[in-house]
Amino acid sequence: MNGCTVAAPGSVANLVCGFDVLGLCLSAPADLMDFRILDEPKLIIKSADGYPLPENPAENTAGAPIIEMMKELDNTIGFEITIHKKIKPGSGIGSSAASAAGAVVGVNHLLGNKFTKEQLIEFAMFGEKVASGVKHADNIAPVVYGGVTLIRSVAPLDIIPLKSPNLHVTIVHPQIEVRTADARAILRRDVSLKSAIRQWGNVGGLVAGILMEDNALIGRSLQDEIIEPVRSILIPGFKDVKLKCIAAGALGGGISGSGPSIFMLSETEEIAKNVEKVMQDEFTKLGIDYYTYVTFINKEGAKVINEF
Amino acid sequence: MNGCTVAAPGSVANLVCGFDVLGLCLSAPADLMDFRILDEPKLIIKSADGYPLPENPAENTAGAPIIEMMKELDNTIGFEITIHKKIKPGSGIGSSAASAAGAVVGVNHLLGNKFTKEQLIEFAMFGEKVASGVKHADNIAPVVYGGVTLIRSVAPLDIIPLKSPNLHVTIVHPQIEVRTADARAILRRDVSLKSAIRQWGNVGGLVAGILMEDNALIGRSLQDEIIEPVRSILIPGFKDVKLKCIAAGALGGGISGSGPSIFMLSETEEIAKNVEKVMQDEFTKLGIDYYTYVTFINKEGAKVINEF
Incomplete structure (x- = not known):
């Protein structure tokens, strides 16, 4: 070789x-x-x-x-x-x-x-x-x-x-620029203890959901009240896209890395494709070019x- | 009946x-x-x-x-x-x-x-x-x-x-009063994002350690840089007791609830008893009465x- x-x-x-x-x-x-x-x-x-x-x-x-x-x-x-x-x-x-x-x-x-x-x-x-x-x-x-x-x-x-949950992933990459440095800079240095506690409750829930193969628990735990509310303002349409994807059956999701891509987890390929459709419709409506991917956890x- | x-x-x-x-x-x-x-x-x-x-x-x-x-x-x-x-x-x-x-x-x-x-x-x-x-x-x-x-x-x-890890628990209850209201009142309302991230990393690690039955991971994850540094000032000798218990073989531990009891987790009953001895010695040295318990997770x- x-x-x-x-x-x-x-x-x-x-x-x-x-x-x-x-x-x-x-x-x-x-x-x-x-x-x-x-x-x-x-x-x-x-x-x-x-x-x-x-x-x-x-x-x-x-x-x-x-x-x-x-x-x-x-x-x-x-x-x-x-x-x-x-x-x-x-x-x-x-x-x-x-x-x-x-x-x-x-x-x-x-x-x-x-x-x-x-x-x-x-x-x-x-x-x-x-x-x-x-x-x-x-x-x-x-x-x-x-x-x-x-x-x-x-x-x-x-x-x-x-572990590798058997979940499908839908990603939309809107063609806007979010610089990692900017995404870092807008984060607050301090967070309230109350929010931090809810966040580590969710981290515990997400780890447990993955290891216990409990998709509903994974879905309930996909909540972020610290980073997402701040960073999502850099991604037009984020809130609507997220809500509509979840309404279309996604377990949950959020900003991928520091954005601008948004990812959603779904239990079936069919849902993952419906979620893709929602993403496409939303960014088309906003007049923003995009790529989408329907894939799964590797x-x-x-x-x-x-x-x- | x-x-x-x-x-x-x-x-x-x-x-x-x-x-x-x-x-x-x-x-x-x-x-x-x-x-x-x-x-x-x-x-x-x-x-x-x-x-x-x-x-x-x-x-x-x-x-x-x-x-x-x-x-x-x-x-x-x-x-x-x-x-x-x-x-x-x-x-x-x-x-x-x-x-x-x-x-x-x-x-x-x-x-x-x-x-x-x-x-x-x-x-x-x-x-x-x-x-x-x-x-x-x-x-x-x-x-x-x-x-x-x-x-x-x-x-x-x-x-x-x-899950219920197969771990032994040693507890010392020093005969001092820590009012839950006081233990709450001294907590800071805000924490740094950096500390919060380390904390939820450890929460994830602790949940994973429990579910994967990885005692070493449980031990490494038993770290708290947000609450313990503040609350432990209400418990005389806390820092020394903790360090010496870990030196005696405990995986880790901390304040039980809002105190004043301190708990330590150990992999064997023998270590748990050595940990008890450490606790007894320390509080005797401090001239503080105490109860100790050597037990296990129920x-x-x-x-x-x-x-x-």
Whole structure:
């Protein structure tokens, strides 16, 4: 084997009440990444489809993690990574995490799975640092583990892979720009203890619902009275879209990452498609272009789909 | 059957990070309560051991819930309840909840389990209102269900019985007074978003640890940086006791309810007894009288132990 191809999917971080701690892996969209072993300690990152990527690997979301990883290897081999970028940056569904996590999963495969998933996440976080200035694992963890992951603690990093609920996900990506920095800046520094208690009650309920496979409990727990009321003002139509999606049968949902995408969880594909229709109607009415995806929670995460 | 006896155990509310949402049921200490059916719609509450109880059932923690329950019955029968009070009021281990939950469990048994556990909790909360002015279910829920319970939401009431970890509990009740009202009053109204996020990460971790039977995760998640730093100043020696108990092998622990009792969870009875020794030494050194208990998490909750 000289190379492999990895499907590196999108992800939803900030799972409603689980701001900064809960995320899930999507089945689609996914970047495709080709990996090839080089016989010298070099790292080459290429874009397959003209999408402009920084050529310097240290400035590239896929490259920075591999630079860190290569520090742990003897200086004899290198890698060429060709990225078919399918997940739009700035969408809020983990475009940079897909590249970073996909990169470490692919190279690790070529190395005979030398590193643990925890180590892969540590490497991949260097990609998030390149992308946003912050080494966070909210999107990387679900892409590496699949399913839903809990980040109990950032320092020290403590990631708990939960389970992968059999739920369908509908996503709408309205074509507006929400800068992560702005989405961070508008958050209040302090929250009322009362709201915080309701929030951690819901986080407990959501984790319990996932582990007990209780979809109704998952739905009841998908409430966020701290982040969503503030951030949703950056997304036109958010409140109406959400209410109408739930009326159409979705268990619940909210802002994906820091937006502008909105995600909804549903128990059946039929409901997930009805929810898509609701999203399309609403953003058409608002005169805002959009992409929609109907997919499901990805049990496996970033995955080697071919060897060559 | 004309009557029965119920063992109504203590409980630990405010399970470290799970302030206001997580509680567990203890195996000991427990109140003993005798129930007898009367052939007229009357309610009599008696103290078996000279412990002064309000004679008016409406002002009594065990009486108020039964008054509510009797509103749902036809007006033909009544009950006499004799309470052997073993759990000291003001200890922070759910003395009033034991009486309230024990009362509804006993009367419900005499009624052929007419009411669901959820209904029993709703009735029993009237007892907490008598005791503290607030209808809360933090202690009642674990006593009615057994094990560990999550109160996801108070309005509407949404209680999730989790599991009963096979863990031992050591409790020290220092003989000092911490008034619940004072313990409430010193809490800050606002908390930083950063702390709140760490707290709900730990709540997620604690719920996951319980449901995944991962004791190490339970231990890592038993952290509270919001309530404990404030309330522990009301309990002399708290910080030292906690550190030394963990050094002695406890997974973790904290203030039980609003104090002054301190609880610690351990994986073995041997560790739980070593932890007791640490607690005894510390409070002896401080010149503060105390009671200690070495017990375990109670899977069954309040339980009928005799019929007559």
